[in-house]
């Protein structure tokens with residue numbers, strides 16, 4: 001009986017930790033009010049991490065990498081209209097990068 005209680009307590013702790021340690025991003029529907037993009041995908045935290053990884057190399061080719069928190073979501077949306085076509089990112093990779101930036105954008 002004691003073993004079962006310990007096990008239950010342990011799995012509750014693990015469950016709690018797993019749920020609370022996911023700070024990388026929340027799922028977003030990728031749609032600021034005045035979006036130039038039509039992307040209704042709901043991104044998982046794993047996909048947002050992928051967006052962060054995809055962002056680094058192509059977007060630092062011509063200038064320093066701007067932190068996601070430098071701009072709010074609407075500003076990023078406008079910037080990306082001009083910047084994504086300057087990279088070799090595929091359309092879906094570009095949208096994943098956008099989702100990462102919007103999810104971590106400056107809150108206004």
Ligand code: HEC
Nearest residue numbers: 058059060061062063066071079080082083084086087097
């Ligand atoms: C081919 C070169 C090139 C690539 C690749 C590129 N940029 Fe830029 N970026 C520029 C230039 C040049 C400017 C200066 C402003 C302009 O020309 O629009 C700029 C400006 C910016 C700015 C500043 C905008 C402002 O209002 O201060 C941001 C943010 C930015 N880029 C983000 C990105 C992101 C994100 C990516 C990847 C998707 C990217 N850039 C890829 C050339 C590039």
